[in-house]
Amino acid sequence: MKVDVLVVGLGPAGASTLYNLTKIVGKEYSILGIDKRERPGFPVQCGEFMPSPEEMAILTPNVPDAHNFYKFNSKFISTRTNRISFHSPSGKVIQTPFEGYTLHRGAWNEDLLDSAESAGAQIWRSSRATDMKKTTTWVSRKGLSPEPIEAQVIIGADGARSRIARWAGLAEKRNTEHFVYVKQHVMTNIDSSKFDPTDIQMFFGENYAPGAYAWVIPKDGTTANVGVGLRIPMSKGRITVSQALDNFTLNHPYVSELLRSATIETTIGGLVPVGLPLKKTVDENSKTLLVGDSACQVVSSVGGGIPTAMVAGSIAADTIHSYLIGNGSLSDYQTKWEEQMMTMFIRSYKLRQLFDKISSGSDNRVQWYLNRLKTSDVSDVVHCRVPLKVSLAFPFIKYLNLLIN
Numbered sequence: 001m002k003v004d005v006l007v008v009g010l011g012p013a014g015a016s017t018l019y020n021l022t023k024i025v026g027k028e029y030s031i032l033g034i035d036k037r038e039r040p041g042f043p044v045q046c047g048e049f050m051p052s053p054e055e056m057a058i059l060t061p062n063v064p065d066a067h068n069f070y071k072f073n074s075k076f077i078s079t080r081t082n083r084i085s086f087h088s089p090s091g092k093v094i095q096t097p098f099e100g101y102t103l104h105r106g107a108w109n110e111d112l113l114d115s116a117e118s119a120g121a122q123i124w125r126s127s128r129a130t131d132m133k134k135t136t137t138w139v140s141r142k143g144l145s146p147e148p149i150e151a152q153v154i155i156g157a158d159g160a161r162s163r164i165a166r167w168a169g170l171a172e173k174r175n176t177e178h179f180v181y182v183k184q185h186v187m188t189n190i191d192s193s194k195f196d197p198t199d200i201q202m203f204f205g206e207n208y209a210p211g212a213y214a215w216v217i218p219k220d221g222t223t224a225n226v227g228v229g230l231r232i233p234m235s236k237g238r239i240t241v242s243q244a245l246d247n248f249t250l251n252h253p254y255v256s257e258l259l260r261s262a263t264i265e266t267t268i269g270g271l272v273p274v275g276l277p278l279k280k281t282v283d284e285n286s287k288t289l290l291v292g293d294s295a296c297q298v299v300s301s302v303g304g305g306i307p308t309a310m311v312a313g314s315i316a317a318d319t320i321h322s323y324l325i326g327n328g329s330l331s332d333y334q335t336k337w338e339e340q341m342m343t344m345f346i347r348s349y350k351l352r353q354l355f356d357k358i359s360s361g362s363d364n365r366v367q368w369y370l371n372r373l374k375t376s377d378v379s380d381v382v383h384c385r386v387p388l389k390v391s392l393a394f395p396f397i398k399y400l401n402l403l404i405n
């Protein structure tokens with residue numbers, strides 16, 4: 001079978017690419033999207049938090065018309081939030097205003113695919129890419145023998161463990177410090193008298209989230225996404241991600257009290273890439289572009305990948321259209337996403353590295369540094385800026401670490 005464009009993986013990145021591309025080209029070109037899941041976008045492996053368009057315009061000022069670009073139809077907004085709270089290991093809380101919302105991410109994802117399908121794209125569910133050579137990808141549809149699909153352009157949107165990246169020769173060997181293992185419950189029946197559904201809460205501590213953070217992200221007045229992240233070099237085998245989530249929900253002094261009456265609705269796990277984006281996200285030989293987690297296009301300080309997948313998907317769609325009509329090259333994709341997002345990626349990566357330096361396995365250190373942060377500093381951090389006082393202290397951190405244990 002021959003198609004003009006094959007999109008492998010229909011999570012936020014693949015669905016955004018497919019949606020934007022069909023919006024531009026309609027039925028003029030043959031576009032096929034495949035996903036190994038029966039219902040792409042489900043189960044939702046995500047905290048579903050999305051900064052508001054205003055916050056995203058600050059974070060990515062080079063995204064054209066950011067205020068409109070990042071807007072969601074209100075039917076996909078589960079709840080609106082206006083604050084982020086950092087909880088230090090000993091329970092000190094520092095808060096900063098930050099507008100955002102929790103999405104119905106699965107419904108949004110599905111809606112993008114429905115729109116793309118109505119506009120002319122073909123979608124194959126329960127269909128897995130099993131191999132790729134040059135411009136041919138083998139796809140096993142509903143468990144049947146793989147069939148070859150030849151495409152003028154292939155989109156690798158197959159997530160953090162991308163096989164398309166490997167087959168196209170774009171994957172980089174990265175050690176485990178660049179991945180966060182995560183586990184999350186959706187918890188409901190939370191006591192509304194104890195719960196502020198406008199507050200995104202982030203928690204630091206070796207027993208809950210070594211090398212990362214734990215979170216309570218409200219979905220409504222009594223429901224929240226409650227999760228933990230863990231990086232292997234920092235957890236040093238002391239704790240698994242399941243144990244970390246149990247510790248967090250059952251033993252954290254504040255969270256266990258908050259969740260006393262709550263029940264678990266669902267549980268999911270996942271992997272978040274938190275290194276810099278891949279150096280090369282375009283392979284001209286196989287005509288492949290990588291979009292989303294497959295390209296590590298994630299805000300590494302917080303593990304956010306929804307807005308970046310939207311931007312990358314939109315740029316990929318524009319690039320493919322120009323390429324198909326003979327008006328541009330595929331490598332324009334790399335140039336454009338770097339223009340629009342690289343500054344944020346670099347800054348957030350620096351913050352992540354700084355956090356590693358500061359914490360280096362000690363709650364006391366995290367505590368000591370957090371005690372010195374003010375609201376304005378936390379505001380800098382959530383906007384991917386290193387606070388001035390931290391920049392000034394940077395050369396002395398290794399000496400300070402010797403003093404604080």
Ligand SMILES: Cc1cc2nc3c(=O)[nH]c(=O)nc-3n(C[C@H](O)[C@H](O)[C@H](O)COP(=O)(O)OP(=O)(O)OC[C@H]3O[C@@H](n4cnc5c(N)ncnc54)[C@H](O)[C@@H]3O)c2cc1C
Nearest residue numbers: 009011012013036046047048049129159270292293305306
């Ligand atoms: C627990 C958790 C919480 C998170 N919380 C947030 C948050 O609050 N806010 C935020 O912005 N980001 C968050 N993230 C990150 C965000 O979810 C990801 O960055 C985002 O999902 C990336 O989208 P994607 O489409 O690139 O990859 P994915 O969502 O992983 O989608 C990849 C798709 O490819 C399919 N696929 C894989 N292999 C194949 C194959 N061989 N053939 C066919 N299909 C294949 C999969 O089935 C999947 O549907 C979180 C991540 C996790 C795991």
